[in-house]
Amino acid sequence: MFKAKLKAEVLKTILDAVATLVDEAKIHVTPEGLSLKAVDPAHVAMVDLSLGKKAFAEYKATDLDMGVDLDKLKDILKLAGSQDLIDIEYKEDAHKLVFKLGHITRRMSLVDTANMGDPKVPNLSLPNQVVVLASELQQGIKASEAVSDHIALVADGKAFELVAEGDTDQAHLRLEGSELIKIQAPQKSRSLFSLDYFSTMSKVVKATDAVTLNLGTDFPVKIEFDIADGNGHIIYLLAPRIESE
Amino acid sequence: MNILRDPEPEAALAFLQAELAGLMERRGHLVQAVGLCTVRYQGRARSDLSAGERLVLLKPDGTLLVHGAEKAKPINWQPPGASFTASLADGLVGLTAIRTRPEEIVQVTFSRVDLLVSLPLHDNVDLDLLGTEDDLQAALCRHPDLVEPGFVPARRERNTKRGYLDLDGRDAKGRRVVVEVKRTTAGVGEAQQLWRYVERMRGQDPDLRGVLVAPRVAERARALLADHGLEWREVEWSKVLPKIEAMRAGGQASLARFG
Numbered sequence: 001m002f003k004a005k006l007k008a009e010v011l012k013t014i015l016d017a018v019a020t021l022v023d024e025a026k027i028h029v030t031p032e033g034l035s036l037k038a039v040d041p042a043h044v045a046m047v048d049l050s051l052g053k054k055a056f057a058e059y060k061a062t063d064l065d066m067g068v069d070l071d072k073l074k075d076i077l078k079l080a081g082s083q084d085l086i087d088i089e090y091k092e093d094a095h096k097l098v099f100k101l102g103h104i105t106r107r108m109s110l111v112d113t114a115n116m117g118d119p120k121v122p123n124l125s126l127p128n129q130v131v132v133l134a135s136e137l138q139q140g141i142k143a144s145e146a147v148s149d150h151i152a153l154v155a156d157g158k159a160f161e162l163v164a165e166g167d168t169d170q171a172h173l174r175l176e177g178s179e180l181i182k183i184q185a186p187q188k189s190r191s192l193f194s195l196d197y198f199s200t201m202s203k204v205v206k207a208t209d210a211v212t213l214n215l216g217t218d219f220p221v222k223i224e225f226d227i228a229d230g231n232g233h234i235i236y237l238l239a240p241r242i243e244s245e
Numbered sequence: 246m247n248i249l250r251d252p253e254p255e256a257a258l259a260f261l262q263a264e265l266a267g268l269m270e271r272r273g274h275l276v277q278a279v280g281l282c283t284v285r286y287q288g289r290a291r292s293d294l295s296a297g298e299r300l301v302l303l304k305p306d307g308t309l310l311v312h313g314a315e316k317a318k319p320i321n322w323q324p325p326g327a328s329f330t331a332s333l334a335d336g337l338v339g340l341t342a343i344r345t346r347p348e349e350i351v352q353v354t355f356s357r358v359d360l361l362v363s364l365p366l367h368d369n370v371d372l373d374l375l376g377t378e379d380d381l382q383a384a385l386c387r388h389p390d391l392v393e394p395g396f397v398p399a400r401r402e403r404n405t406k407r408g409y410l411d412l413d414g415r416d417a418k419g420r421r422v423v424v425e426v427k428r429t430t431a432g433v434g435e436a437q438q439l440w441r442y443v444e445r446m447r448g449q450d451p452d453l454r455g456v457l458v459a460p461r462v463a464e465r466a467r468a469l470l471a472d473h474g475l476e477w478r479e480v481e482w483s484k485v486l487p488k489i490e491a492m493r494a495g496g497q498a499s500l501a502r503f504g
Contacts, residue, residue, distance in 0.1 A: 043499040095346060112326060112346040122503045167386040168399055194497060220503050239503065242496035 002029050002066070002090035005058040008080035008101075010228045013204065014049060015077060017227070017234055019070040020200040021045055026116040027066045029090075033059070033232075039119040045197050046119055048235040055231035057085060066090065066097065067111030076106050122237065126214035126222060128155040128189045131182035132175060134225070135207040137162070140173030141199045147171045150241055152192050155185035155215050164195070181210050189215045191240040201236045218242055246364040257338045257358040261331035264363040268305050268329060275366045276303040278340065280358040284311055284321045288349030294320060301340060301353055303329055305366075309342040309351055323351050378428045380489045381480075382411050385426065385458065388488055389414065391480050392424055392458060422454045431459035431477070436466040440473050 018025050021040040028035045033052040039045070053059035080086055080101045087100035091107075099106045144151050144164030148171075154161040159176035160183060176183075198221075205211055205225040214222035223236040249260050257278075264276045278301040284294040294311075299320070302310040309323040327342040327349075338355040389396040395417025412424035423446070425431075425439040435457055443455040455475040457466070462477040470477055 039500065043501050044497060046500055109347075112344075114326070114345075122500055124503055167383070192496075220498075220500060237500055239498045239500045242498050 001092075002061040002064060002088070003058070004056045004060070004088050005085055006056045006088070007082070008077060008084045008086055009082035010051070010055055010232075011073075011086060012077055012082065013227050013232075014051065015070060015073055017049055017204045018047055019074065021047055023070055024111050024116065025068055025070060026113045026118070027068055029061045029064045029066060031061055031063070037119050037121065044194065044239045045201070046121065046237040048121060048237075049227075049232070051228060051232035055228035064090065064092075065113045067113040067116055068097070069108075069111050072108050076101075076108065079104055079106070122220070124214075124216070124220060124222060124237070126216045126219060127187055128185040128215045129182070130155050130160045130180060130185065130213045130215065131210050132160065132180055132213065133207075134202065134205040134209050134211050136173070136175060136179075137202050137211055138207060140171075141195065141202055143171040143173065144195055145199065149195050150192055151195050151198060152190055153213065153215055153221060154188070154190045155183065155213075156188040157185055158183060160185075160213075185215075189217045189219075191215060191218055191221060192242070193221060193238055193240055197238050201238065204234065246362070249361040250359070252358055252361060254333055254336050254338050254358070257355070257361060258331055258333040260361050260363075261338070261340065264361075265303070265329045265331055267363070268303065274305060274363045277301065277360070277362040278303075278353075278355070278358065279360040280338075280355040282311075282353050282355045285352045285354075286321055286350070287352075288344075289347055292321075296356065298359075299353075303340070303342075307342075311351070311353060321351055323349065327351075378411075378426060381428050381458075381485060382426050384485050384488045385412060385424065385480075391485065392422075392456060392478060396422060416454065420452045420454055421450055422456060425455070425457045427457070427459040429459070430461040430463055431457050431466055432463045433466050433469055435459070436462075436469040436475070439475060440469070443473070443475060 018036065018038055022038045025036050025038045033050060033055070035050040037046070037048045076099050084101060089098045091098055095110050097108045097110060099108065140162040144162065147166035147169045148164040152163040154163060159174060160180055162173040164171040201223055202211070209225055212224040218240055220237050220239050223238065224234065226233055247260070247264070249256065252260065261278070264274060267274050268276065281296055281298050283296050286292045297313060300312040302312070306325040307327040308325045309327055309329070310319040311321040313320045323342040323344055327344045330341045332339040332341065338358055340353040342351045385391050386398045389398050393416065396414055398412055398414040400413040411426040414422050416422050423442060425435055427435050439455045439457050443453055446453050457470060457475065457477040458480055460482050461479055467477060
C-alpha cells in the first residue's frame with residue numbers, strides 16, 4: 001500500500017536528481033519514506049536518495065517496490081505548479097500509480113522491477129571533506145562551463161579549489177577559511193571530473209543550502225546534500241577521470 | 246560456437262533447450278534460429294503471422310527478434326526481459342517468449358528448421374563515432390604540432406555560425422595563423438573559404454598566414470591556395486585517431502573500479 005500527498009516541487013527535485021542518470025528507477029517504499037538507488041548506464045555516477053515521510057503532507061505506506069518510467073513522471077509534473085499538492089496512490093491490482101492534480105486524474109503504468117537490480121554502493125574511504133554553499137559551487141561551475149568539459153576539485157589544508165583548464169583559457173574558484181562552511185583536508189587531494197555530470201548534480205541543490213564534498217586523489221567524489229527542507233537527503237558518487245599523458 | 250544445419254525436430258529441440266538453459270544461467274550466448282515458421286503474438290492485442298522463412302534471434306537479456314527477408318525492423322519482437330522456452334508437438338518445434346507485466350507471449354512455431362547457431366557475444370562498448378570535425382579540431386588544439394612545430398593555438402570556434410574560422414593561433418615567429426579544418430578531402434570550397442577570410446584580414450595584418458588542414462587536399466584546391474600564398478597540411482587519420490581516442494576516453498573511470 002502506498003498513499004501520499006506532497007508538493008509538486010518535492011517530486012520535481014527527486015526527478016531532477018535521478019532523471020539525469022537513468023530513464024527508469026526502482027523506488028523502494030517503506031512506512032518511513034521512500035528511497036532509491038540508481039547508477040547511470042556508463043557506471044560513472046550513482047545516486048542514493050531518501051525522502052522521509054515528513055517531506056509529505058500525508059503519507060501512508062507498507063513495504064513495496066515501484067518501477068517508474070521517469071519520462072512519464074516528467075510529463076505528469078508538467079501539469080502542476082511547484083506549490084501544487086499532488087495526491088499519489090498505488091493501485092496494486094492494476095499495477096499503476098494514480099496521480100491526482102487539481103481536477104486531473106492521471107494513471108501511470110509501472111515498469112516491471114524484476115530486471116531492475118539494486119546497484120552496489122562502493123565503500124569509499126575519502127580523506128578530505130569540504131562543506132560549501134551551493135551557490136559558490138554553482139558559480140564556479142558556471143565559470144568553468146565556458147572553458148572546459150572537465151574540472152579538477154582540489155582540497156588542501158584550509159583551501160578548496162575548483163579548476164577548469166581549457167585548450168586556451170582557464171577558470172578558477174578558490175575558497176578558504178571562513179569562505180567555506182567547513183573544511184577538513186589533512187592531506188592534499190586532487191581529482192578530475194566530467195563537468196557535465198558534476199554540473200547536473202550540483203543544480204539539484206538549492207543555492208542557499210550547504211553541499212558536502214568528500215574528496216580523494218584520483219578517486220570518486222561523494223556529494224551530499226539535503227532536500228525537501230531537511231526531510232530528504234541525496235548522495236551522489238561520481239567517478240573521476242584519470243589523467244594520462 | 247555451436248551450429249546445427251537442417252536438424253530433425255528432436256535434435257532442434259535438444260539444441261534449443263540446452264542453449265536456452267545457458268541463456269537463463271547468463272552464460273550470455275546469442276541464439277539464432279532460421280526456418281519456416283508461423284508467429285503468434287498475444288498480449289495487449291493479438292496477431293497471427295502465417296508461415297514464412299525467418300530469422301529468429303534470442304538475446305541473453307531476454308530480447309526476441311523475428312526478422313523476415315526484408316526491412317530494417319523485425320516483424321515481431323519482445324523487449325528485454327522475456328523468458329524463453331522451447332517445445333516440440335506434432336513434429337513442430339516451438340519457441341516461446343513470455344513477458345509478465347504486461348503479459349505478452351510471442352510463440353514461434355517452426356515446421357522446418359534450417360539452421361541453429363549459438364555463439365557468445367561480448368560487447369560492453371557503446372557505438373561511438375570517432376573522428377568528427379570537432380574531434381579533429383580538438384586534436385589539433387591539444388597537439389598543435391600536427392599543424393606545424395611551434396604553432397600555439399589561441400582560439401577555437403567550436404560552434405560558430407559563421408563557420409569560417411576553425412582555429413586561430415600564432416606560429417613560432419609570432420605571426421598570426423588561421424587554420425581551416427576539414428575531416429575529409431578538402432576541395433576548392435574549403436580553399437576559397439580560407440582565402441575569403443584571409444583576404445579580409447590581411448588589410449589589418451599583412452603577415453597573416455592561412456593553413457588548410459585535412460587528411461587530403463585536392464589538386465585544384467592546392468593550386469588555388471598556392472595562388473593566394475596560402476598553405477596546406479595533410480594529416481593522416483591513422484595518426485590523429487589514436488590521439489582523439491585518448492582524448493575522448495579522457496580517462497573516465499567507472500565507479501566499479503572503486504570500493
